[in-house]
Amino acid sequence: MSLVVVGSIAIDTLETPQGRANDVPGGAASYFAVAASFFTPVKMVGIVGSDFPRRELDWFASLGIDLAGVEVRAGKSLRWSGRYHEDMNVRDTLSFAANVFDAFAPELPEAYRDVPFVFLANIAPSLQARVLDQVRAPRLVGADTMNLWIDTARGELDALLRRVPLLMVNDEEARLLSGERNMVRAARRILAMGPESVMIKRGEYGALYFSGETVFSVPAYPLEEVFDPTGAGDSFAGGVMGYLARSGDVSPGGIRRAIVYGSVLASFTVEAFGLDRLRRLTRGEIDQRYRQFVSLTSFDVP
Amino acid sequence: MSLVVVGSIAIDTLETPQGRANDVPGGAASYFAVAASFFTPVKMVGIVGSDFPRRELDWFASLGIDLAGVEVRAGKSLRWSGRYHEDMNVRDTLSFAANVFDAFAPELPEAYRDVPFVFLANIAPSLQARVLDQVRAPRLVGADTMNLWIDTARGELDALLRRVPLLMVNDEEARLLSGERNMVRAARRILAMGPESVMIKRGEYGALYFSGETVFSVPAYPLEEVFDPTGAGDSFAGGVMGYLARSGDVSPGGIRRAIVYGSVLASFTVEAFGLDRLRRLTRGEIDQRYRQFVSLTSFDVP
Numbered sequence: 001m002s003l004v005v006v007g008s009i010a011i012d013t014l015e016t017p018q019g020r021a022n023d024v025p026g027g028a029a030s031y032f033a034v035a036a037s038f039f040t041p042v043k044m045v046g047i048v049g050s051d052f053p054r055r056e057l058d059w060f061a062s063l064g065i066d067l068a069g070v071e072v073r074a075g076k077s078l079r080w081s082g083r084y085h086e087d088m089n090v091r092d093t094l095s096f097a098a099n100v101f102d103a104f105a106p107e108l109p110e111a112y113r114d115v116p117f118v119f120l121a122n123i124a125p126s127l128q129a130r131v132l133d134q135v136r137a138p139r140l141v142g143a144d145t146m147n148l149w150i151d152t153a154r155g156e157l158d159a160l161l162r163r164v165p166l167l168m169v170n171d172e173e174a175r176l177l178s179g180e181r182n183m184v185r186a187a188r189r190i191l192a193m194g195p196e197s198v199m200i201k202r203g204e205y206g207a208l209y210f211s212g213e214t215v216f217s218v219p220a221y222p223l224e225e226v227f228d229p230t231g232a233g234d235s236f237a238g239g240v241m242g243y244l245a246r247s248g249d250v251s252p253g254g255i256r257r258a259i260v261y262g263s264v265l266a267s268f269t270v271e272a273f274g275l276d277r278l279r280r281l282t283r284g285e286i287d288q289r290y291r292q293f294v295s296l297t298s299f300d301v302p
Numbered sequence: 303m304s305l306v307v308v309g310s311i312a313i314d315t316l317e318t319p320q321g322r323a324n325d326v327p328g329g330a331a332s333y334f335a336v337a338a339s340f341f342t343p344v345k346m347v348g349i350v351g352s353d354f355p356r357r358e359l360d361w362f363a364s365l366g367i368d369l370a371g372v373e374v375r376a377g378k379s380l381r382w383s384g385r386y387h388e389d390m391n392v393r394d395t396l397s398f399a400a401n402v403f404d405a406f407a408p409e410l411p412e413a414y415r416d417v418p419f420v421f422l423a424n425i426a427p428s429l430q431a432r433v434l435d436q437v438r439a440p441r442l443v444g445a446d447t448m449n450l451w452i453d454t455a456r457g458e459l460d461a462l463l464r465r466v467p468l469l470m471v472n473d474e475e476a477r478l479l480s481g482e483r484n485m486v487r488a489a490r491r492i493l494a495m496g497p498e499s500v501m502i503k504r505g506e507y508g509a510l511y512f513s514g515e516t517v518f519s520v521p522a523y524p525l526e527e528v529f530d531p532t533g534a535g536d537s538f539a540g541g542v543m544g545y546l547a548r549s550g551d552v553s554p555g556g557i558r559r560a561i562v563y564g565s566v567l568a569s570f571t572v573e574a575f576g577l578d579r580l581r582r583l584t585r586g587e588i589d590q591r592y593r594q595f596v597s598l599t600s601f602d603v604p
Contacts, residue, residue: 086483181388183506184526204485205507208524217521217598222510224486247604256601290603296519297599299558301592302549 001139003245005032005238006045006106006131007121009070011052013081014273016088018227024274025056027078028121028144031231034278035238035265037063038286039246043112045069045131049077049100059279068109075100088229089203108134117245119237120164122146125156132163140250142166142241144233150176162194168237170201183208184215199240199259201233201266209259216256219296221267221289228273232266235278239265264289303441305547307334307540308347308408308433309423311372313354315383316575318390320529323575327358329380330423330446333533336580337540337567339365340588341548345414347371347433351379351402361581370411377402390531391505410436419547421539422466424448427458434465442552444468444543446535452478464496470539472503485510486517501542501561503535503568511561518558521598523569523591530575534568537580541567566591 007029014021033042043066048057050072061067078101081094106127116139120128128143135141143164149157150173161167167190175181178189183200187210190198197211204226206219239262247254264286271277309331316323335344345368350359352374363369378401386393408429415438422430422445430445437443445466451459452475463469469492477483480491485502489512492500499513506528508521541564549556566588573579 182526182528184524188526202507205504206519206521208521215524215598216601217508217524218601219508219510219519219521222486222517222519224484224490226484253602257604260601294601294603296517297601299518299520299562299596299599300555301596302559 001117001245001248002041002043002115003036003117003119003241004043004045004069004108004112004115004135005029005036005119005121005241006069006128007032007123008078008101009044009046009048009052010078010080012079012230012274013094014228014230015083015094016228016273017084017086018225019273021228021273025053026080026230026274028231028234030060030275031234031269032119032121032238032241033060033065034063034275035235035269036242036245037065038265038281038283039239039242039261041066042242043069043115045106045108045112047071047073047100047104049073049075052077069106069112073100073103077101082230084229088226091229106131106134116140117241118142119241120144121234121237125149125153125160129156129160129163132160140165140244142168142237144168144237145173145177147173147176158193164194165196166199167195167197168199168201168233168240170203170233174198174200184210197255201236203229203232207236207259207263209255211255214252216259218259218263218293221263221293221296223267223271226270229270230274232270235269236262236266239263260290260293261286264293303419303547303550304343304345304417305338305419305421305543306345306347306371306410306414306417306437307331307338307421307423307543308371308430309334309425310380310403311346311348311350311354312380312382314381314532314576315396316530316532317385317396318530318575319386319388320527321575323530326576327355328382328532328576330533330536332362332577333536333571334421334423334540334543335362335367336365336577337537337571338544338547339367340567340583340585341541341544341563343368344544345371345417347408347410347414349373349375349402349406351375351377354379371408371414375402375405379403384532386531390528393531408433408436418442419543420444421543422446423536423539427451427455427462431458431462431465434462442467442546444470444539446470446539447475447479449475449478460495466496467498468501469497469499470501470503470535470542472505472535476500476502486512499557503538505531505534509538509561509565511557513557516554518561520561520565520595523565523595523598525569525573528572531572532576534572537571538564538568541565562592562595563588565595
């Protein structure tokens with residue numbers, strides 16, 4: 001089944017202790033769509049400037065990503081530049097320019113509106129709501145958000161959360177949103193705000209999933225070298241939603257498998273700068289790493 | 303099979319955001335022994351002052367803990383006082399007095415020397431080595447250490463590591479010992495120092511196990527309330543070694559089960575101050591939580 005993602009498409013400059021990458025394609029929707037494309041066709045909604053490399057859009061298209069919802073507008077693309085510290089859990093934004101993204105008012109092509117799986121990557125909650133207003137009867141809507149909206153658009157965010165069955169945030173966002181340090185209590189508070197389920201991304205510590213009385217935990221894949229954490233969370237979301245859309249299986253077991261696939265995609269993303277690792281990733285490698293997650297986590301009952 | 307533990311037995315004063323406990327029994331060997339006693343008889347080696355409550359020693363004995371190796375000496379017991387922050391991963395030592403522990407020179411009763419499982423809790427590496435000199439043909443020796451010895455007794459510690467098949471340290475100690483931030487590289491460096499296996503304790507993020515090419519990861523049990531993290535790592539070690547000694551199964555599968563039991567014991571310890579939760583813990587609760595770890599972590603292959 002097909003999947004819509006709405007979110008930022010950017011040109012990034014990245015500095016990590018491992019090196020530097022200038023003017024590479026990025027943005028939440030890009031990482032999400034490329035990760036999800038390993039499982040299912042993806043329909044993308046976003047905006048880029050006339051400076052966004054044509055060859056990158058062509059690459060997206062070659063992955064089965066439908067770009068009918070991506071507006072190319074005269075001007076510059078959203079640009080972000082960031083630097084990671086030795087402890088890669090910490091990063092500084094060096095510069096940010098919204099550019100054409102300032103004019104983003106998502107408009108879904110007619111062919112997108114009946115799509116069963118929808119992901120609202122991190123953009124202003126009012127824009128996320130605008131997308132929800134345009135889809136007819138989605139089977140599953142997932143959303144991300146960030147500190148900025150929790151701090152500055154709380155009313156819109158609260159309204160949105162009542163319409164989002166699956167929230168995916170990182171641990172810091174979960175704490176800020178809930179006012180709780182403890183992850184179990186944070187998740188409980190978030191579930192009381194509307195979502196039926198919440199996935200909490202914890203970087204090198206993996207991910208937690210809460211739904212009703214269910215808790216599921218998956219570690220991050222232990223990598224000897226993390227090159228660039230940019231896009232790990234969005235790749236995770238792409239893997240999760242991509243697998244769910246592909247299988248159509250939103251049973252508890254299906255959701256667990258989706259979370260492992262999300263973790264697999266995130267683990268590949270951080271192995272190189274930007275989207276580089278995903279450029280040469282194969283479905284065979286994904287399935288092999290999935291099996292490594294089995295061996296990483298399995299134990300039996302005595 | 304029986305198990306020897308050598309380490310500190312202390313009187314602790316604990317402050318956490320949840321409250322305060324004055325003059326409660328503690329020390330690595332106490333947490334270890336009580337946790338392990340749910341699986342197997344434990345022989346304890348340590349030293350206490352004449353102020354150590356008789357009723358606590360009687361309680362240890364009632365758990366099947368052999369105290370023949372515990373010297374009671376005129377004077378005060380080791381005393382430690384610590385305060386945990388809102389982020390319970392951070393703690394300050396408010397006071398420390400070694401007292402009779404300064405004179406600790408472990409001497410194993412004859413009946414201890416043929417014991418197959420030995421755990422060297424965190425004490426000076428020269429004292430840990432002294433214990434190893436006294437055991438005849440142990441099947442498995444595990445050890446812990448701490449930043450102090452990594453910084454101040456590196457030669458003795460390096461010599462000890464060549465004699466210790468299983469090292470259990472926390473993530474900060476693993477980083478300091480290896481000089482590597484990344485846990486996979488840290489583990490590889492530690493395995494090159496002598497141990498066949500290393501278990502890295504990560505508090506609320508669970509534990510990692512490395513041995514040869516094997517990596518195993520288990521999350522911490524997600525608790526709504528962490529009362530007091532004191533002794534979590536020692537309870538983990540006690541659960542691991544206790545289960546291994548009980549089952550005699552040091553196969554890869556047996557070690558995974560042992561790590562889960564260690565995680566179960568640690569998860570109970572932090573639910574109350576000091577040893578209080580372990581005082582009223584039952585074997586039935588342990589097995590029930592083990593099954594909860596299964597549901598917390600399990601997923602299948604599509």
